[in-house]
Amino acid sequence: MRHNLETHPVAGRVDDLNARYKHHSAHDVLKRALTDDQVGRIAMVSSFGAESVVLLHMVSVINPDIPVLFIDTQMLFQETLDYQLEVSKHLGLTNVQVIRASDAALAADDPDGTLNQRDTDACCHLRKTVPLENALGGYDAWITGRKRFQGATRAALDFFENEGDIRIKVNPLAHWDPQDIQDYIVNNRLPRHPLVAQGYPSIGCAPCTSKVAPGEDPRAGRWRDTQKEECGIHFINGKVVRGPLPKEDPVEEALPMNTIVTDEGFASDDWSGEFVALEGLSEDNAVALDLPSDADPTVLQGKLDGIDMIRVDFPSFADGRGFTLARCLRLMGFHGRLRARGHVIADQYAMARRSGFDEVEITPEMAERQPWDQWKARSNWQSHDYQSRLRGSA
Ligand code: SF4
Missing domain, CATH: 3.20.20 (TIM Barrel)
Incomplete structure (x- = not known):
């Protein structure tokens, strides 16, 4: 019987889900998230970046009709746009939805497309955060590819997170490390983003992504030479974080x-x-x-x-x-x-x-x-x- 989610607060459901699926694999967590009444209406959010194909493949195996939200900032590499089409076709994903900022918002806040040169936080907010928030309005939960190894702020990441008492965020790969990702891609013969081979281990918008030298941190090419680390579409401890994540705890x-x-x-x-x-x-x-x-x-x-x-x-x-x-x-x-x-x-x-x-x-x-x-x-x-x-x- 479907839970009445209105009368079951997100925090309680998250605690319950984490307790029940604590020792399960990424695949199990994803499978249950896509079918568990306590999770509700769910979508996956994907950048079709360097590692996205892992979770996309898992979703396609379980249910290729799940909505996949792809944020097109209109500043992406052409390779990413091509890769999105290639991967969607390869995996048989039937419900990829392209999310963009509205023409009116772009005309008002970034008419000449140069906002990223002056204020990256404002640009990410305009082109990523707002469109995603609008798109997620119809869902009770969303799936992300975040992982614990990605930093101190994610070190305690659980499979299920309370997002501002509004939605559940599901992180099936929370416990994976970089080698798990590589192994999964190789073992399943999944197509790689073409820019990975050209020195881009982490891929965002073209103006804000540069090549990474051997030995550098994989994310060193994102917003290089700035203090910015995140696009600001994430939430910490249930609170919406606008702009970059805090630098230090x-x-x-x-x-x-x-x-x-x-x-x-x-x-x-x-x-x-x-x-x-x-x-x-x-x-x-x-x-x-x-x-x-x-x-x-x-x-x-x-x-x-x-x-x-x-x-x-x-x-x-x-x-x-x-x-x-x-x-x-x-x-x-x-x-x-x-x-x-x-x-x-x-x-x-x-x-x-x-x-x-x-x-x-x-x-x-x-x-x-x-x-x-x-x-x-x-x-x-x-x-x-x-x-x-x-x-x-x-
Ligand atoms: S990554 Fe750069 S171009 Fe893309 S939305 Fe953020 S600031 Fe704008």
């Missing part, structure tokens, strides 16, 4: 960062010396140095021999500059201890080690959220790459 920030991750496991910090900032560096105190991720390494030319330890700050998991900085320091001949400190997640450990870091420093809270077994999988970092896995050598 203030509670997390206040905690001491004293859990050290190495190839051997978690340890407490054995470094008791003082750290100096770049501005305070002198020949007398050059023992341990704190560097921001955007530091210019060339200012350390000729000074590295006197430094025993360098700690590079990672203000956000999506800020890949720290990896580049580490590589530069090693190329310049720095042989001391190199530590990545802050918002580094387990999935980035192999990249951190390959970039030249010896260790990672995180808060006890982050260590609790991502226990050692999640880091351990990457501690064999020399062989932790996709090609070696395919060869069976990892």
Whole structure:
């Protein structure tokens, strides 16, 4: 019998669904979400980006008639528009709905299509958030491809989320990691977005997406050189978030960062010396140095021999500059201890080690959220790459 959703608050249904499907697979969660009366009318939202084909394939196997909402910002790559048609046909999806900002809204707020150059938050709001909110008005739930590994703000992501006491958000891939995604695409012989092979591991609008260099964070090419990380169509703790997600969790920030991750496991910090900032560096105190991720390494030319330890700050998991900085320091001949400190997640450990870091420093809270077994999988970092896995050598 169909639940009367009006008399069953979203929060209670979400708790119930998470309790019931806690130990189920992504496929099971998706299947039940598409049929469970407690979820109600449901649509999938897809960008037809680099990894979207995984969830689209799962949906097509269960029910190819489910509405799939595709937000066309009218700023997308032509390759994405072509890929959307190709994938929809390949998977037999029968109900893909293209969502766009209205002509009136575009004429009023972005008549010449240059808003993205002045105010990306406003542009995303106009071209993504508002059209999506309007489209979701007729649904009780929507399916997203968000995953825990995508950052600290998603580290505790559940399968079912309460979206502002209005709708349920379903995240079937919450527990998947990048390798699971790659394996699924390969094993099911799914078509790849053509731009992935051209250096775009994360694909958004053309004006706001650039190529990513080997070793950089996969999302480093999104809104490059800005503080923006998200388009603002997401919701945190049940509240609509307009504009970018908060850069830092203030509670997390206040905690001491004293859990050290190495190839051997978690340890407490054995470094008791003082750290100096770049501005305070002198020949007398050059023992341990704190560097921001955007530091210019060339200012350390000729000074590295006197430094025993360098700690590079990672203000956000999506800020890949720290990896580049580490590589530069090693190329310049720095042989001391190199530590990545802050918002580094387990999935980035192999990249951190390959970039030249010896260790990672995180808060006890982050260590609790991502226990050692999640880091351990990457501690064999020399062989932790996709090609070696395919060869069976990892
Ligand atoms: S990603 Fe860029 S072009 Fe696309 S909607 Fe946002 S600001 Fe505008």
